[in-house]
Structures are given as structure tokens and as C-alpha cells.
Amino acid sequence: MLRRIAPGQVKIGMFIHAFDESWLDNPFWRTRFLVKNTTDLDRIRESAVSSVVIDERRGLPLKAGNPCQGAPTVPTLSDPASSPRSASAQQQANSFAEEAERATQMVRAATDEIKNLFDAVHGGEVVNISAFSSTVVEVISSIKRNPRALIAITRLKSRDVYTYVHSLSVSALLTSFGRSLGMNEMEVYELGLAGLLHDIGKIFIPDTVLQKPVSLTDEEFAVVRTHPERGYHLLRQDPTTPDVVLDICRHHHERVDGTGYPFRLKGEGISRVARMAAICDVYDALTSNRAYKSAWTSQQAITKMHRWVGHFDPDLLLAFMEVIGVYPPGLLVRLPSDRLAVTLLNGRRASRAKVRVFYCARTRTPLPLHDVFIEDSASDNEVLSEQVPLDWGIANWSVVAEQLMDGKTPRLPSKPLFS
Known part of the structure; x- marks a missing residue:
């Protein structure tokens, strides 16, 4: 069971599931871990966060008689964040080099975690949206410290882990995109979560199709085109899944001229967030090494995307160019x-x-x-x-x-x- 408590109530032996509030004052580069020593304990208690989430199934539970007894179980993503932190409490910005080193470690760990979570769902486990929350926390924190480093690191993905790092990369791009457009903290969080889960329906597509080094047949492409709808119905199994996540999963392959799939939606019939996700998804795919093609440079990718009239919202595409600086x-x-x-x-x-x-x-x-x-x-x-x-x-x-x-x-x- 997940439970929110004050930092001063954390004890050695408790399992930290997430740092609450603005998600930007995390004193650790990872958010899920077992508190094993007084050093970790002191860092948590002295941090700027006002509360943390513990997982009582994986560590020391909150005991009866504790001052926080009766605190409600944390409702995964439907619980809005409390008020944003003051500027003085925000994490200090890092240089590109500083954040790149930290982001490299995070990408390695997060890739393994995303793969394990996807594999568990593929194996028949019920979707648990909260399981992805710590990765979103880390993405947001990294983007806040330096908006370019994590995005640059995820471009170095290899073909064998493409599906998982692509999800992480789209999460980072959407997070940065949302922040640049002035979205609030919860909106940015949900965009980051949607980026992680937008392609989860691909777990049902055979690897022989996803990793085919030559062009797909019409029959194979028809199978691939089922992944948005299959992902949508999978995510609906968890009633706490935000509408934004469902929307982006289902509609990130729609095009503004009505030639996309699965519903051939057109123009304003596609939500703004889904139009944003379409841009981030295609940009990352074009700048990645795939089984059937080598990566394009950022300039090549954004130039091609600009020429594909009717594919993307032109105003959002221009705003995205500012995000990536190309x-x-x-x-x-x-x-x-x-x-x-x-x-x-x-x-x-x-x-x-x-x-x-x-x-x-x-x-x-x-x-x-x-x-x-x-x-x-x-x-x-x-x-x-x-x-x-x-x-x-x-x-x-x-x-x-x-x-x-x-x-x-x-x-x-x-x-x-x-x-």
C-alpha cells in the first residue's frame, strides 16, 4: 500500500516510492529505493520536500500510533499536486555536462525499469499506472535542471532498446514542450507519463515486425496500426489513468489533414496534446537508429517535418523547434x-x-x-x-x-x- 508521510517520519527500513509535491526537490537522482542508513535518512529529512510516498509492501510500514496514522492511501495520478514550490526551493540549474552525466545514469536505470514494467504487462499483469510515476519524476527533474541534456542522451539509444528509450525520450520531449508552453505542474506531469506510455500497445506487436530491417508488407503495417487502440484499451484497465494519457496513446498517429490513424481525425478534431505528442514521437523516431534506417540529424529531421504539410500543427511545430533549438x-x-x-x-x-x-x-x-x-x-x-x-x-x-x-x-x- 502506498502512503504519504512527512520527511521527518521516514525511518530506516522504509521503501521510498516517490517524492511528493513539486517533484523538483528530490535529494536523490533516483526516487525508488530502500532507506538503509542514516546518511540517506538525514538527506530526506533535511530536504525541501514536504512529504514522501512510501510503499508499505516493500519496506517498513507506518506503525499504529504514528502521528500520521489514518493518512489516506495515495491515489496514484488522480491526486493533483499541491501548490508549487517557491523559487528558493527549486533545484539549482546544472550545466549541460553536469546534467548529461546524471542523465546517462538515469537513462540506464529507467530503461531497465520501463522494460520490466512493459514485460510484466505483456505477461498478463494488470496495468498499474503508479508504477511509472518515479520515472516521470526523474524526467521532470532532469528537464528542470537542464532542458537539453536528457533529450541529447536519449538520442544515443541503440536498436535493441529502441522501444523503451523511445518512450523515455518522448516523455522528455513532451515534458520540455509542455513547460515551454506554460502548462502547469500537473499538466506537465501527465504529459511525461503519456510519453512513457504512448506506445505501450506495441507490446502486442511481434518483434519480427517491429524490428524488420526492410519495408513492411501491407498486412504487417496493418498490424502495427493496431497499437494505439490496443494500448488505449490496455491503459483503461487502470481507472486512475489520466484522460490525457489515454488521449495521447490513442491519437498520437493522427494527422491534421485527416490522413492519420486509427480514426482519420482532422484539425481541431485532434486534441492539442495529441498534436504535440505526434510531433515529439516522429521527431524522436527520425533522429534514432532503427532496424531499417540510420538516424537523421536534428536539422534533417525538423526540415523534413516542416515540409510534410498536413502532418503536423504548424504553430505547434514552430514552438517545438524553439524547444529543441533547431x-x-x-x-x-x-x-x-x-x-x-x-x-x-x-x-x-x-x-x-x-x-x-x-x-x-x-x-x-x-x-x-x-x-x-x-x-x-x-x-x-x-x-x-x-x-x-x-x-x-x-x-x-x-x-x-x-x-x-x-x-x-x-x-x-x-x-x-x-x-
Whole structure:
């Protein structure tokens, strides 16, 4: 039985199932473990968390007469998080290198845990959504400390563990995506959980099909296309599964033009979170080594995705580009400072997207060419929106874009066709 208690009530011999509250003040890189010594005990009691969840089946139970006697069993995911922590209680941000080392350890452990959980369900055990909570906690914590490290580490997945690390990677991408869009803590948590479980229906698909090194037959592809619906019905077995998780599991292969599956939903008929998940799922698949193809670079993947008109929500895709810091080269974009710019190649070692400013949208006048990096948060150098070149009187944008990317000043119309 899971039970929530105060940190001061933790004792040696108790099994920690999760750190509660904001999930960001975890004093350990893992959240599920047996408290074996006073060092661990002191770290828990001195941490910023206000409560922890113990598993009484795997460790010392809460004894009768304890001041917390009668505390309710923790309802897995339907119990909303309490108020967010103050900024002073948040975990300190890490550099990429610091978090990458920590994320590498987490990915190894979490991959084994996800595989074991998937195998247990495949073996006939009832789905227990709470079993995935500690992994989501770790994903959120890592993204909070450094939004790029965990995503980078999960891209190094090998073919033999693709299914499990793909789930972890989509969880990390959705978590980061949700945070960038200003979603609240519980919404971000449920997105992370949905990422872990979006492909759980694939446990019913034969490995000979999933790992086939050549193109699938029509019959085999029809089998693969059953996984969203089979996963959805599997997750419904646990009544605590959030609606967001069910929605994303069932609809992450729908396309905005109505050509997706399983229901050929179209446009606003697909929820916003499912449209977000579709982007994260495809991006990670394209940037991963698969049995039948080698990984594309981030720039190659996002450029292809941008060209697949009708597959993705264009506004969400642009927002996702900001999350990963990669844009297709040659886009016409507008910055919040009312400057127009063309997106540039990131370069092999660059970690941030870069644009070349060339025009003032407010005064309708050309500007000297200069490059700026796109920031992760709102600023004058954040991409506001993609622009239609014809709206600015530019009929030959491909030529103008190429000139700009080569560092040449093109001839521009004196004023746009539309203000």
C-alpha cells in the first residue's frame, strides 16, 4: 500500500516510492529505493520536500500510533499536486555536462525499469499506472535542471532498446514542450507519463515486425496500426489513468489533414496534446537508429517535418523547434522586436538556433545583416512566428533566402503587399 508521510517520519527500513509535491526537490537522482542508513535518512529529512510516498509492501510500514496514522492511501495520478514550490526551493540549474552525466545514469536505470514494467504487462499483469510515476519524476527533474541534456542522451539509444528509450525520450520531449508552453505542474506531469506510455500497445506487436530491417508488407503495417487502440484499451484497465494519457496513446498517429490513424481525425478534431505528442514521437523516431534506417540529424529531421504539410500543427511545430533549438534553414521568421530574419544552419557544434536579421517590419526598411542566437525564453531574440514571404512583397523567397544565407544583401521591395 502506498502512503504519504512527512520527511521527518521516514525511518530506516522504509521503501521510498516517490517524492511528493513539486517533484523538483528530490535529494536523490533516483526516487525508488530502500532507506538503509542514516546518511540517506538525514538527506530526506533535511530536504525541501514536504512529504514522501512510501510503499508499505516493500519496506517498513507506518506503525499504529504514528502521528500520521489514518493518512489516506495515495491515489496514484488522480491526486493533483499541491501548490508549487517557491523559487528558493527549486533545484539549482546544472550545466549541460553536469546534467548529461546524471542523465546517462538515469537513462540506464529507467530503461531497465520501463522494460520490466512493459514485460510484466505483456505477461498478463494488470496495468498499474503508479508504477511509472518515479520515472516521470526523474524526467521532470532532469528537464528542470537542464532542458537539453536528457533529450541529447536519449538520442544515443541503440536498436535493441529502441522501444523503451523511445518512450523515455518522448516523455522528455513532451515534458520540455509542455513547460515551454506554460502548462502547469500537473499538466506537465501527465504529459511525461503519456510519453512513457504512448506506445505501450506495441507490446502486442511481434518483434519480427517491429524490428524488420526492410519495408513492411501491407498486412504487417496493418498490424502495427493496431497499437494505439490496443494500448488505449490496455491503459483503461487502470481507472486512475489520466484522460490525457489515454488521449495521447490513442491519437498520437493522427494527422491534421485527416490522413492519420486509427480514426482519420482532422484539425481541431485532434486534441492539442495529441498534436504535440505526434510531433515529439516522429521527431524522436527520425533522429534514432532503427532496424531499417540510420538516424537523421536534428536539422534533417525538423526540415523534413516542416515540409510534410498536413502532418503536423504548424504553430505547434514552430514552438517545438524553439524547444529543441533547431529550425529548417531558409525560413522567413519574425522576432518580437519586429525584425524579419532568415533561419540559418545550426552548424555541427552549435547548441542554439541562429537567424540572420535583415529587415525592420515596423519601419518597413532594410537593416544591416547581422546574426543573433534564438533564446530559450521570451526575449527580443525569440522567434515570434513564421511569415509568408508574399505578405512582404517577396515573390522569389528561395532566391532571397539563399542570398541572405550567403551573407549578401538582396534587393527588397520598398513596402510589403500587406501591413
